[in-house]
Amino acid sequence: MTLILSMASETCIEKNCEHPMLWTQYRIRGVTLPNRIVLSPMVQYKAQHGTPGDFHLVHLGQFALGRFGVVMTEATAVEANGRITHQCTGLWNDEHVAAWKRITTFIRDQHCIPAIQLAHAGRKGATKTAFEGGIPYDPDLAWPLVGPTAKAFAVGHQTPHELSIDQINDLIELFVTAAKRAEAAGFEIIEIHGAHGYLLASFLSPHSNFRSDAYGRDRAGRMRFPLEVCRAVRAVWPNHKPLFFRISALDGSDGWVLEDTVVMAKELKACGVDMIDCSSGGLAGSIMSGPIKRYPGFQVPFASAVRNQAGMPSIAVGLITDAHQAESILQAGDADLIAIGRQALDDPHWPLHAASMLMKDHAYCVWPEEYGWWLNKRDQALQQLYRV
Secondary structure, eight states: OOOOOOHHHHHHHTTTTTOHHHOOOOEETTTTSSSSEEEEOOOOOOTTTBBOOOHHHHHHHHHHHHOOOOOEEEESSSSSGOOOSSSBBBSSHHHHHHHHHHHHHHOOOHTOEEEEEEEOOGGOOBOOGGGGGGGGGOTTTOOOOSSSSSSSSSTTTTOEEOOHHHHHHHHHHHHHHHHHHHHHTTSSSSEEEEEETTTHHHHHOTTOEEEEEEESSSSHHHHHHHHHHHHHHHHHOOSOOOOOOOESSSTTTBBBBBHHHHHHHHHHTTOOEEEEEEOOOTSSSSSSSSSSOOOOTHHHHHHHHHHHSOOOOEEEOOOOOHHHHHHHHHTTTTTTTTEEEEHHOOOHHHHHHHHHHHHHGGGGSOOOHHHHHHHHHHHHHHHHHHOO
16 A cells, blocks of 8 residues: 555645655655654553553654654564563554554554564563663563573673574564564554664674574674564565664674674665664663764764665664754765654654744645644734734
């Protein structure tokens, strides 16, 4: 199915209004995004036994009303033991499917694209929320953790069980089953979470993967499990629907580096992945295991390298807060899409305010018709007052 702009936006097109790149459509496989703006996944800790509820409907729904082209869920676990916390969302049973369907229906009704990030926390699971410091649960609340090798995420954290090859295959099937449920739930895009030190990312880095079998040893071995997950998901995910992969493009100066990411991007492309979501860090905590200077758009060079060196479409994310900044990234050819995270929490209507900055006289044509009509009337009234 091809999803298109709202009727208000179609009217804008009929009037030949010029759109900045940020507000141009973008087609991936059989899905057309109404603009280039993506809601970045952000954990909210509000699920009950993995099930999203009213909070998630309102939380994600506000971004659809704010006209994010892609509204993406937080990291959603493929099994109960793949959660970060007890409050994280999941997609491991049919109850979850029905709950997500309610949310995707609303997002689609707003002519936006519902997307889900499928994840497994690996050795970073069984912790309290970020608000509580992210410390490990007491043993009575925890569950067994798994990883590429039996090395804890940090001092004081549970030591994970080293996955056998059979168990790796079982986990691949969990991602496959979750992908099938994502289709039943009405999602148009899947993003596989391979970043921030969680299970798939922990296989990539030599700092967390000491295996001597086919899933370790060298870069090719360390990439094998994430690539097999993507290949298996692509095989069951409808051909007309896009598949994304989020990666920590740089995770330590002597661990996983940008050169590795470029190589992996080419391999992901061969697996049928359509877009790389370029983040960084997480292997050794909430920041990178190697220092990096943070500045507005500090991760854009990673998206640029993937796009221009690997020939793979990319998403730029990280301290992108201003419409002109986002537009310049697209105009420079550094990324294909722009992901907005924490700034979206501050301003759920960020895409609409970006339109106001970039499109000026025609900004209201991309607002929900129910909002834009009132705002246009308000401006007309203000203009009459100022003329007096």
